[in-house]
Amino acid sequence: MIELRDVVYCRLGTTDLAGAEWYAVNILGLEVAERRKGAVYFKSDARAHTLCYFEGDPTDQMTAFEIGTAQDLHTAGATLEALGHDVYYGTRAECEARMVREFIRFRDPTGNVIEFVLRPETTGLDYHGSRNAGITGFSHVGLCSSDLARDEHFWTSVCNARVSDRIGDAPLMRLGTIHHSIALFPFHRAGIQHINHQVGSTDDIQRSFHFVRENQVNITFGPGAHPTSSAEFLYFTGPEGMTFEYSTGVREIHDEPAWRDRQFHFEPKGFCHWGSAPQIAAFKK
Numbered sequence: 001m002i003e004l005r006d007v008v009y010c011r012l013g014t015t016d017l018a019g020a021e022w023y024a025v026n027i028l029g030l031e032v033a034e035r036r037k038g039a040v041y042f043k044s045d046a047r048a049h050t051l052c053y054f055e056g057d058p059t060d061q062m063t064a065f066e067i068g069t070a071q072d073l074h075t076a077g078a079t080l081e082a083l084g085h086d087v088y089y090g091t092r093a094e095c096e097a098r099m100v101r102e103f104i105r106f107r108d109p110t111g112n113v114i115e116f117v118l119r120p121e122t123t124g125l126d127y128h129g130s131r132n133a134g135i136t137g138f139s140h141v142g143l144c145s146s147d148l149a150r151d152e153h154f155w156t157s158v159c160n161a162r163v164s165d166r167i168g169d170a171p172l173m174r175l176g177t178i179h180h181s182i183a184l185f186p187f188h189r190a191g192i193q194h195i196n197h198q199v200g201s202t203d204d205i206q207r208s209f210h211f212v213r214e215n216q217v218n219i220t221f222g223p224g225a226h227p228t229s230s231a232e233f234l235y236f237t238g239p240e241g242m243t244f245e246y247s248t249g250v251r252e253i254h255d256e257p258a259w260r261d262r263q264f265h266f267e268p269k270g271f272c273h274w275g276s277a278p279q280i281a282a283f284k285k
């Protein structure tokens, strides 16, 4: 069993790095941690970075998860290879570009590019966004899945994810105590379906709702409340069509052995109990 600790960063290719930086700072509310040749790194919490935009193909998207020890990372590589995945071991320069000690890269069964990383850097310092979006940190990722049952099996049997709830057959899966760090949603191609940042309060959700709308950003869902995690949310569109989510109040699961995954409808009421309907392809039948 591959023991993942947490989701740690996303890397997104962009054909307009300056535009992506403008959006990440002025709309999303992240802080530029560092600019390097062809890449900008963003902070959303104490970690050195949780998002990187790099010059490249916008379909080039990676999600990284932390593994505890070098031994575990190498064992994970061998496990994945034995299952037929091509596993790439990152070079020193690629590790530096990710601010990690070591990493491996492979594709999950849908074809999503996944990195398992060792010792991602942290700063121990809070982040300070110039726009006060109230962000408390990068929290979860939604991944596209071309076969939900197959991919749930991968994340829960090969890796240590546990299903907290399902919307239809779409699993919301936890790695620690947070209700979900990975969610899978049905879609015909691989890629990151949405990127979630937690914000401090309902006030932040409501202020951002008005802020993003006034800045002509496309709101695709919300404000609303997820019956699954109890989080209040807002979804909106970012560079190259990426969906970003703010949410607040995500459920924590501390009664680990006692928790039973619950079944929700794959229709608007399963996604929101305030009555908002998603304008997001992967959230619709």
Ligand SMILES: O=C/C=C/C(C(=O)O)=C(/O)C(=O)O
Binding pocket: 140, 141, 142, 167, 172, 183, 196, 226, 227, 228, 229, 230, 231, 245, 247, 250, 270, 271, 272, 283
């Ligand atoms: O609308 C479905 C999404 C549910 C949740 C949640 O329960 O918080 C998410 O944030 C998610 O799946 O990404």
Ligand SMILES: [Fe+2]
Binding pocket: 140, 142, 183, 194, 196, 245
């Ligand atoms: Fe989400």
